[in-house]
Amino acid sequence: MKTLVVYYSLEGNSKYIAENIKSYDEENITLLELIPVKKYPTGAVSKFFWGGKSAMMGEKPELESYSVNLSEYDRVIFGFPVWAARFTPPLRTFIDENRDALEGKKIAAYACMAGSGGDKALSKLKEELGISEFEEQMILINPKENDNEENNKKIVAFCEGLFT
Numbered sequence: 001m002k003t004l005v006v007y008y009s010l011e012g013n014s015k016y017i018a019e020n021i022k023s024y025d026e027e028n029i030t031l032l033e034l035i036p037v038k039k040y041p042t043g044a045v046s047k048f049f050w051g052g053k054s055a056m057m058g059e060k061p062e063l064e065s066y067s068v069n070l071s072e073y074d075r076v077i078f079g080f081p082v083w084a085a086r087f088t089p090p091l092r093t094f095i096d097e098n099r100d101a102l103e104g105k106k107i108a109a110y111a112c113m114a115g116s117g118g119d120k121a122l123s124k125l126k127e128e129l130g131i132s133e134f135e136e137q138m139i140l141i142n143p144k145e146n147d148n149e150e151n152n153k154k155i156v157a158f159c160e161g162l163f164t
């Protein structure tokens with residue numbers, strides 16, 4: 001079964017998890033990083049203002065061109081940082097651009113966050129995709145800097161649920 005991990009990451013956590021997932025089955029898992037043409041700022045205050053506003057307004061930022069043939073994949077895993085208790089806008093653009101091709105795929109998702117809002121963000125992503133459940137889902141607290149047992153257990157359970 002071929003899996004595509006589609007993710008956006010501003011500060012590396014969601015990317016770190018995408019790479020971790022890929023290490024479970026290098027041959028059958030492909031990563032696609034979404035990169036907005038207009039970058040979100042990373043400044044301590046400006047990132048919350050611009051990113052939060054974009055997420056709350058449900059924006060669909062233009063993405064740098066990407067090449068993917070979704071028909072090659074049975075499963076898509078979406079990964080993202082939680083912004084204002086929502087999934088991040090680049091995913092909205094991707095879903096909008098690939099809605100028909102996503103139809104009928106197995107869909108899983110993970111959210112990285114600092115404290116709260118992950119459940120709501122995952123629910124909103126389900127709504128956007130028009131599905132009632134994810135095949136697997138997980139919420140991780142800043143996993144790049146928290147290489148702890150709690151996060152590691154969640155990653156193992158998520159990957160074993162999907163890949164074994």
Ligand SMILES: Cc1cc2nc3c(=O)[nH]c(=O)nc-3n(C[C@H](O)[C@H](O)[C@H](O)COP(=O)(O)O)c2cc1C
Binds near residue numbers: 011051080083084112
């Ligand atoms: C604009 C913005 C809004 C955020 N909103 C939330 C939030 O609602 N809840 C939360 O727990 N963390 C929030 N965070 C923190 C990130 O979700 C968290 O640090 C995540 O691990 C970052 O993932 P990344 O490194 O892949 O970008 C926010 C961060 C930014 C930049």
